[in-house]
Amino acid sequence: MECARLVFFIFSSLVVDFNAKGIEFIKGKRIKGEQYHKRDRWKNKLKIIDGYIGFL
Incomplete structure (x- = not known):
């Protein structure tokens, strides 16, 4: 149990x-549109994972 918690x-x-890197990236989203969309998809996945960890 302790191992899983760690x-x-x-x-x-x-x-x-x-998420911190994602926030930095949003600042440059106007310059690099395509990369922003890729990063945005990643951030949405990470938010779901983060919510799951919060639920546990």
Whole structure:
């Protein structure tokens, strides 16, 4: 049980890091439209994962 908790802690910290990078990316979305859309799809997936971790 402790092992699973540790894995989730590491994973959630990675999700936070991705979200921080995503926020930086939004600032440059007008310059790089296509990449923004790819990143946006990733961010939506990460939000779902983050919500799942929050639920646990």
